[in-house]
Amino acid sequence: MIMPFQRHPQFELDSRFICDLSLCEVRLSNNAAFPWIILIPRLPHLIEMIDLSPAHATLLYEEILHASRVMKQLLTPTKLNIANLGNIISQLHVHIVARFSTDLAWPQPIWNSGIVKHYDPSEQTAFIERLANALQRI
Amino acid sequence: MIMPFQRHPQFELDSRFICDLSLCEVRLSNNAAFPWIILIPRLPHLIEMIDLSPAHATLLYEEILHASRVMKQLLTPTKLNIANLGNIISQLHVHIVARFSTDLAWPQPIWNSGIVKHYDPSEQTAFIERLANALQRI
Numbered sequence: 001m002i003m004p005f006q007r008h009p010q011f012e013l014d015s016r017f018i019c020d021l022s023l024c025e026v027r028l029s030n031n032a033a034f035p036w037i038i039l040i041p042r043l044p045h046l047i048e049m050i051d052l053s054p055a056h057a058t059l060l061y062e063e064i065l066h067a068s069r070v071m072k073q074l075l076t077p078t079k080l081n082i083a084n085l086g087n088i089i090s091q092l093h094v095h096i097v098a099r100f101s102t103d104l105a106w107p108q109p110i111w112n113s114g115i116v117k118h119y120d121p122s123e124q125t126a127f128i129e130r131l132a133n134a135l136q137r138i
Numbered sequence: 139m140i141m142p143f144q145r146h147p148q149f150e151l152d153s154r155f156i157c158d159l160s161l162c163e164v165r166l167s168n169n170a171a172f173p174w175i176i177l178i179p180r181l182p183h184l185i186e187m188i189d190l191s192p193a194h195a196t197l198l199y200e201e202i203l204h205a206s207r208v209m210k211q212l213l214t215p216t217k218l219n220i221a222n223l224g225n226i227i228s229q230l231h232v233h234i235v236a237r238f239s240t241d242l243a244w245p246q247p248i249w250n251s252g253i254v255k256h257y258d259p260s261e262q263t264a265f266i267e268r269l270a271n272a273l274q275r276i
Contacts, residue, residue: 048218049206057199068187078225081224083220083222084221086219087216087244087245087247109247112250
């Protein structure tokens with residue numbers, strides 16, 4: 001990628017870097033209540049998925065499906081939740097969340113649940129390593 | 139499609155048929171607070187997007203992008219919200235919602251907002267016709 005990529009500063013407050021895929025930076029939400037990753041295409045000036053070129057749109061979808069398979073295999077959730085919202089941070093990003101029928105927000109969506117749990121730092125680092133290894137094993 | 143397709147009965151209570159695309163049935167949510175369509179692949183036994191064959195997954199994405207462009211062109215929303223949740227109705231379906239900075243739930247997601255407005259029946263029918271025309275003009 002030779003075009004400049006700048007992530008919205010809120011992403012750095014709310015999440016930690018996991019790894020780069022071909023198109024997207026993948027980050028882990030700092031909210032330990034939900035295994036929750038975020039894919040951010042490393043391209044400037046994107047708001048909507050339909051802003052992507054056809055080739056980049058295809059790549060984004062491949063990475064969404066790949067990351068979904070990884071979350072499913074690692075965590076065996078009850079259901080995956082996949083969403084592009086962007087009402088608060090408009091920069092294009094896609095949430096992939098492993099939901100469990102036992103989680104604190106089930107069956108409601110997580111986004112305005114008000115439920116936040118802090119990761120133990122070493123547990124978060126270990127989870128990031130586990131996700132990075134699985135995501136990069138394509 | 140020669141395989142039997144059965145939509146979960148809740149879809150018939152919560153939404154009205156707009157049109158069929160190659161893969162998906164498209165429906166309009168009965169909630170007039172948000173211009174909100176739902177794409178349901180007309181294939182049996184699907185829960186996750188990763189349950190689709192590669193060809194059907196591609197087709198679903200093409201239809202998501204197509205329907206997103208239609209919603210953008212017809213309604214010029216502040217932001218599109220696109221989501222596969224399925225925590226309550228697990229049958230695979232994708233929400234596409236035209237969000238406005240003036241809508242009643244902004245900037246929160248719509249799904250557990252508790253905000254419901256009833257369509258005037260003739261307005262809903264007119265909106266469905268407008269959407270069906272635009273969606274089928276590929």
